[in-house]
Amino acid sequence: MAWLRSRKDKKLEREVGEREYVSRSQGEMIWRAFRRHRVGNVGTVIVILLALGAIFAEFVAPYHYATQFRQHSYAPPSRLHFRSEAGFTLRPFVYNVVRSFDPTTYQALFEEDTSKRYYMRFFVRAEEYRLLGLFKTNVHLFGAVAEDGTTAPMFLFGTDQFGRDLFSRTMIGGRISLAVGPLVILFSMPIAVVMGGLSGFYGGGMDMFLQRVGEVFMAVPGLPILLAMGAALGGLGLSSTQVFLGIIIALSLISWAGTARVIRGQVLAIREMEFVYAAKAVGSRDLRIILRHITPNVFSYLIVSATLLIPGMMLTEAALSFLGYGIREPMTSWGQLLNAATNIGGIEQHPWMLIPGVFIVIGVLAFNFMGDALRDAVDPYSIV
């Protein structure tokens, strides 16, 4: 990972030569420690890839997530052929598939129609969409086009019951699944920081009161209340986007109390440290102490806490889908896709439907490893 060395590092070493002792800022030290955690780096790369896939989902996906190919219900993933008469070819191609029903088992059978080849091309023109919600374009990352310009459907991950391309749906679904965590953090963190910070810094009566408030929220049993809120949300006649936002808010209300308690503990500890006493002795105002001294120390714990919260949110979203109170059609998420696939038919007959589950697993693992690396890097006492 030598190439990840910061420019400043290299500059210092050039100027200073073989000097043994170099002073670095706290940020630089964290960065170096973070880089050393190999597993965490892998996790971070995966997270970045998933995020990119989600942001540019419409570009990466060959089809719109709702387009139905009715004659291709539960079609298996398209087979990419690398062999033609000329031998191995670098231009992979697919065939169109035709569906028929086995008369005794009612099993849908898909057979390749080898009469025509559709080559995998990159940057093809297909359905129109808005890139990043701004620019209208119709260029997609890849597609299957024959010599004469006609296209055939190419399903990298197969299709679902309605013949919708699972690859496209997984890309778009990633948006929701990956966004749930950060959005919940966005809503709950400020509340947690304010409550926990005030509680820890001022102590006394305010601490008692805020603690009680926090306890109420912690006494509320998470999943049952979430279900009740989900049921309530479902009844208000909202669009699926609004239901999604409602779920986010519900999740935030449940999770802030735990984080607030942690922050309170941290603030309590830091408040007793000498540099804070020093600041007070010098006459700094409370606000300045909070902002300039305490917050930066708490910040690192916040980041770690946040990162480690995200995988839990992804799994909660999936659990909500299973119980029937999650993301609704026509929106899609990995949890919803996995839930639709979790049946015996899904495991035996069309196992490709479980691929979004793999994405959930990878996402949760990646965030966890990234969070671990961050935490080890941020903790001043850890030996990395």
Place this chain on the structure above:
Amino acid sequence: MKKVGLILVGLLLVFSAAAVAQYYDGLQDPKIYDLGSDEYPGLEAGVNGGTFYISAISNPKKWNDVTAHETSTTQYTNVMFRSLVTIHPQTGALVPELCTGWDISADGLVVTFNLRKGIKWSDGEVFDAEDVLFTYNDLILNEDVETDSRDGLALPDGTFPVMTAIDSHTIRLEMSQIFRPVFNQFTFNIMPEHKLADTVHKLNPAVPAGNFNEVWGLDTDPADLAGLGPFVVESYAPDQNVTMVRNPYYYAYDQNGTQLPYVDKYIILTVESQDVSLLKFRNGEIDALGIRPSDVPILVPEAALNDFEVKIGSGVYGTLWVSFNEDFGLGEGDPVKDQLRGLFRDIRFRKAVSHAMDKQSIINNLYNGLAAPQWATVSVPSPFYGGRDVYGGPITESSAVNYEYDLTAAAGLLDEIGIVDLDGDGYRDFADGTTVEFLLETNAGNTLREGFCLILAADLDDIGLKVNFQPVDFNTLVTRLLGGTLYEACVLGLTGGNDPNGGANVQRTTGGLHFWHYSAADEPYEYERRIDELYDLGLLTFDNDEAFGYYQESQILYATDSLGMLFSVNQQFTYAIYNYVGNQEIADVTATPSGNNGLAWDLVFLEAGGR
């Protein structure tokens, strides 16, 4: 010599009479099933013994059959109790159960039921007309009792049939007008008067009003329950199972004199997930299972190996439809809503949507090919189904009103109405430029209905109608549906039954479920008036063939002129059953799709060596 012969013959007669009497436990009128005859074809007599395992999705809520509201409870109580008449599981015809037969007076206003003599309750007490009177007068008609059976017994003029007992085994029913469905309504289960009379406030003022609604709950000791059905409850473990054993006093026998039911024990395992019950079936823990169409390809390959069979029956009760609110925004004075309402009221619009319904894709993709197009308001298994030619006859679909999947025809109809794409955005507009768009709702979480919406919305999109699909919570949906002017387009389903009059609340202009056009109560359309007439006529004759004519006409009229509900497809009943279960042919579809009640419990037996 002659004397000895006479004495011998006499003795023989006495002994055989005694034997017969012993056989039937003193019953004078046992119900004898002649298995294998024309009445019960494809069945055979079996022997007693064995434990039969089945699974159910939910727990029972109570043992009180009168106040039970959903199949989760009635699937249990229906085998614990019996009614005066019942429905033949294969033909849908009415067969006598607790009665031996009935007589209808010449003017059709009086029906006399003759009860079976000598029947005993499961606790040994004698059954007679008192029990029937008690159930009808003091339970069903009692307004304190929360039962679903009352409203269906009301005659069109608001009165109820009057029941009296002529003697201990004869019941007399007097009606103010001829009411053909009276027999179908008398399929409510009879309750024991000796056990329950003092729990009813009306008979025993010492207990509070409404007390009966709380009796025979799940905390009741099973030994305190008493019924006339084939099984009695032995024990109940919540979320685990319900164990039932043969009722020692059950009055039905087969032609060889073996007391029914054949099986000794009947255990219903509570398995909430249909995937898990499928696994349990494959694992040999369940003997029969109502399966989903998507399970068929999984089971068929294993069938020969594990010695079971996958059976595909005919259609099920119930309907699946999309409906447009012809009263949308009525009286609100909103021109946008008025315009949309005007469109919904145009029959050409509804026909266009019918033509845009890709039923074959729905059948292939949602039901794995195991469904058939549906067009009529009456359920397919009913003998009054319009796809038959005569009452109870075979299904020929010769009068079916089918709208072929034809997007060009659909587009043509819409053009004819005058809504075309004015601004080139791909969607049709009204004359004043507003886009034609509407909200399509269904209940979230129901994959079949959501799937139907997705397919339909895509097709409507292709012909230029903008559909905003939104799954909502079930309760919200029902509230909007029944709200009169609230919903725009809705996909839902209704349960069905054997008698078309059961759907009167839906069909009649004054009915509480005439939800697509509640204002018909004030201003009915011509065809709605005619349907009202036909439903009146259908009540006034006991001749089923004549009634069939009326109901068939109403179904055809509904499909050609009304289209208040645009029907889609009807699933075929699929179930899997192990080969060691005898009398598998008795499957009937009185259960909901994937329900397990599709077997007549009295007649199922387990072949020796099977389990």
Place this chain on the structure above:
Amino acid sequence: MITYIIRRTLYMLPLLLIVSLLSFAIIQLMPGDYLTRSRLNPDVTQETFDRLAERYGLTEPFIVRWWTWLVGIVTRGDFGLSFETKRPVYFTLFMGNRLWWTLLVSLTTLILTWVLAIPIGIYSATHQYKTSDHVLTFFGFLGLSIPNFFFALVILWILVAVVKIRRFGLGVSGLFDNQYVEAPWSLAKVGNLLWHLWPAWVVIGTSAMAGLIRLMRGSLLDTLALQYVQTARAKGLKERVVVYKHAVRNAINPLVSILGLQLPNLVAGSLIVARVMNLPTVERAFFTSLQAQDEFVIMGGLLFFSLFLLLGNLIADILLAWVDPRIRYT
């Protein structure tokens, strides 16, 4: 200490009161009421339903209903009737030993998780950054990242379709195999129960284990870096004594402190896994009543879970004080 416990217990009452009010409010937000879904029954007229709604008190404003319910609890200990079963709420929720089964499943899972996680965490810390450490961490997290409902079904499927346990006469889901359901208690029956429980342990346990392992590992690493450990080593004590007798004893403290936080996961796991594996838990009864909008049962269930959480947290805090001598509640 005793005063602390009494104080905490007294605090629970107002907390439960607030929770009940919040819960009731949320239930009111739910569309329609218990009767709404029945209204689609063509056999019954809407007038009958309206009459029923009045009889059930569903037409009164929610504050009135909450107050009546509260008064009922305080004066008669009456938590209300379930609309569905017409039996008292506590019976509907806890009938058939549901409470004991729930506690059994939850507690055995908790104990197993701890019994496994601590040694693995210790091993991971003492062999830091070796391959075995990475492998254990990875598998720990794998269990965490697979969604429970899916994991549960896959395990059952593997047992039936791949391993074909039919050959061994074993069954899946539920508490017992068919032949043991009615049978009297015996060693074989207990064994059968364990056979039905282990998939639940695996699914619920793996979610909790990952966090515990990570925490144990981190905590032990921190402790091993402290000065007194250096001193112990310098004194010549065997490494095993240093680790187990001195370091682990102190490293366990943070784990005890998060014991309370694990309880919500147990509740959630109990619901999801119990649904798939057919275990009779209180959460399932709660969920059924939630879907049916059976108001008083929902309220009773939410109160029960709150009480469970509060009690669990109290026990966890007491345990922490017992284990860690630095912590004292005055």
